[in-house]
Amino acid sequence: MNGLSMFANVGIAETYLSQENINIVVANELLPERARFYEHLYPECNMICGDITTEEIYQNVIETSRKQNVEFIIATPPCQGMSIAGKSDPDDPRNYLVTYAANAIRDLKPKFVLMENVFMQLKTHIPYKGQKVLIPDYLDLMFGSEYHIEKQVIDTKFYGVPQQRKRAIILMSRKDTGVHWDFPPKDEHIITLEEAIGDLPSLDPFVKEKEYRDVFPEYEEKLKKGLAVSKWHFPKDHVWRNVEVMMHTPTGCSARQNEVYFPKKKDGTMVGGAPRTYMRMDWDKAAPTITSYNHTISSFQNVHPGRLLPDGTYSDARVLTIFEMIRIMSLPDDWDIPDWASTQLIRTVIGEGVPPEAVRRIVKELKIKE
Template sequence: MKVLSLFANIGVAEAYLSQIGVEVAVANELIDRRANLYSQIYPETQMICGDITNNTVYTDIINAAKQTDIDVIMATPPCQGISRAGKQHKNDVRNLLILPVIDAIKDLKPKYVFIENVPQFMETYIEVAGSDVLITDYIKSELAGDYDISVNLIDTKNYGVPQTRQRTIILMTRKDICRKWDIPEPSDSLVSLEDAIGNLPPLDPFVKDVSEDELLALFPEYYLKLDAARQVSPWHFPPEHIKRQVITMIHTPTGKTAFDNEKYVPIKADGKPVRGYKSTYRRLRWCDPASTVTMDNRKISSQNNVHPGHYLGTDDNGDVLYSDARALSLFELMRVMSLPDDWPLPHDANSAFVRSIIGEGIPPMFVKRVFENII
């Protein structure tokens, strides 16, 4: 089974497909940096880098897909103009990127189509021929004659992924194909954060605004822990934080926000208390799947990013102490996204870049489960 992947980014969604006999034969990505990294991870895929709305690029994509006789189009158009995490401008041109996807479906007539986006995709209008129309209604009006179309709202935590991540999934089956593509049945049990990362070595945060002596005074085992973590994965190392944020998280229990601390509240550089949502400065819970991974996943001050930690006891003042006062490492994020431990990420990949990209992706374990339904 051969796939054309549109808006492929660095290929997070594709991570398991080759294991189940699915070949991503052709991929398209707009941004050079992403396309280059994709090609390093998936060297056998023909990557066409460029703007799909450009006629030359679009033609190259269609011709390559025809030459390889693709069976499936998988499209994950950008969500920044739609997602509640973005500005949700009605006229964001990225919302119109569904149009070349529809054109590609008409030109290639694949057996199956997989379209993924944020939940708000089902509520978003675009302007077509001077009229506002829901994206999902427009898809049906253009393609329902040739395809059976199902629009689904799912949460990836119900499909073996240790992360709560709601998505709109549109599956299409060409009407002459007898096996209809449906969303798989949800799992009976959830994969918790402890299941996913509980066996990984602990890490102390790297505190960037102190000297090395001060760092070791705070965390005497910093380098011992870092060495142990590196034995597991070169991507298991702590992000950088500032001391005042680290201190407040040291005294914040598992599953709690530092805003609930009576003594060690989050403070600004001038010593004044930080004002923010209680979803920030918050430790995750071991017993649940992780919260939705966002692009801004390096910061303690962003939403639901902090490692759950372990209770260490109390200090000389009787204040409680918890380990891992940091955001998740890149390797922990990879596991939360259900990426395989041996995903061939090049050793020289920029970790900050990869972290942000992971926050855009769809967990590949879910994609695998969906594709298994038509294998």
């Protein structure tokens, strides 16, 4: 089937869709830099860059989709208004972008629809005929007579992704197709960080302050080994005060638990923040959710698990490399990042992406049931 991707980001979600005979032929993305990234990854797709809330862009998307005989829609509206990692503002206008996906379903009447968002999507209200209704109820009211609609909060760690990432998934299958699209079974085995990235070379952090760089005399040698694996396996730069506290923080722990080496203010007291900040990941678990703040040690459980060193400190006092995140997002090792893309852009779009292996497994259910 030919498909439309709405709110496409750079196309992470659709990485493996072609393996399941879904050909995304039309895509829409608001931000030009991301649209350009998408075009690099999918040069044969018709990328329509612009604001879907404007009549001109919306009609362009619909008319192009009709010409391309689109029968499948994947829609991943921005989630900042619903996300617990954001402000969780119930009146954030981005919460209502789902209505543009609904309009496209109404106008195109595709056979199948996959909608994805943070799990709070199922508890978020939007206006409908003078009232505020939950998004799932809104879709039932709009399409319940024409579509089978399945809704579920999934954790991607149960679907071949080495990352704990809870997402609200809505599956719609047009009743006249005779297919009732449902969710795949969960994996019994969860892929751990050790399995996903444990084979990669250890890297020292790049310390911003020059006077502390001699703490890591093997930095260049380790970097060379990392780049031999991938040009994206290189460390992020960090300030020394954060590096130092993470050197003394065990795997799976927060530097806030340290008696001496904890994140301090100038007066020596601990900096504010949540318990899971300045925290290392666990080797024996799937990674925590990769967010768009994956560049900073002080964010939620962002730091490499590390390994105990002979001197009692821990290795890899840094956030994950781009290549490590590629693995954790279930992207292919040779994911074709454009050379012009900044590391900030790459880290942001990965943090806002949808793990594509989970999407592939969900879409594969269509093939099984047909």
